[in-house]
Amino acid sequence: MNDIFSRTELLLGTENVERIATKKVILFGVGGVGSWCAEALVRSGIRHLTMVDFDCVCSSNINRQLMATTQTIGQSKVEVLRERLLQINPEAEIIAIQAKYDAENREKFHLETFDFVIDAIDLLQDKADLILTSTQLPNTTLFSSMGAARKIDPQRIRTAEFWKVKGDPLARALRQHFKRSKQFPARKFQCVYSDEVPLQKSGKGTVIHITAMFGLMLASLVVRACVEEE
Numbered sequence: 001m002n003d004i005f006s007r008t009e010l011l012l013g014t015e016n017v018e019r020i021a022t023k024k025v026i027l028f029g030v031g032g033v034g035s036w037c038a039e040a041l042v043r044s045g046i047r048h049l050t051m052v053d054f055d056c057v058c059s060s061n062i063n064r065q066l067m068a069t070t071q072t073i074g075q076s077k078v079e080v081l082r083e084r085l086l087q088i089n090p091e092a093e094i095i096a097i098q099a100k101y102d103a104e105n106r107e108k109f110h111l112e113t114f115d116f117v118i119d120a121i122d123l124l125q126d127k128a129d130l131i132l133t134s135t136q137l138p139n140t141t142l143f144s145s146m147g148a149a150r151k152i153d154p155q156r157i158r159t160a161e162f163w164k165v166k167g168d169p170l171a172r173a174l175r176q177h178f179k180r181s182k183q184f185p186a187r188k189f190q191c192v193y194s195d196e197v198p199l200q201k202s203g204k205g206t207v208i209h210i211t212a213m214f215g216l217m218l219a220s221l222v223v224r225a226c227v228e229e230e
Contacts, residue, residue, distance in 0.1 A: 020045040020226045029120035035066035036215030042085045047092045051078045054100040064208040103129045119144040135185040143221045146170045146193035149204045154213045156196035167195035192217045
């Protein structure tokens, strides 16, 4: 199976490709952002990926979610995506968990056993808890997606440390939540966000060229972190 990563090896070198293959990643949320992140991780050489999402595919997912088609409506998102990822790399260890992350069940995910935690959760309360929990783990790196809805310009997508994110309503809401609760992330972490002013009349409308870009950038943070270990 080494041939499928030959172009990656040409760019990053054998040692980095081997290092990427050893890393354990857990991804929360495989929707418009997380599904593309998962595929990019596996195509980049991640062999140990756990995906967590409680939802099933519905027709409104088809415009932006990787595994959502007219043939997969009603099926578990993580299970459908797992099947696809194993077609890319049959030797990968892909674990699909159809469950919801929240404060009550956080312990069952054993976050301390992972090198990377990727947050692509939508719900603010659960997202905040995952951030607080992950940043307390000294050997685990957290990367988090901010809001991709109501945006259309991919050139405004950025990465920044959480407290330096500007122009993102979800990041603002998270900061307010932490201040109200007087609980704060134990250490800094990188986010993917867009500083584009949200479109006012789109509700929670979302398009693929934004969500996919968010997911790809999250995957790039993992790959770059592995390379920077040299």
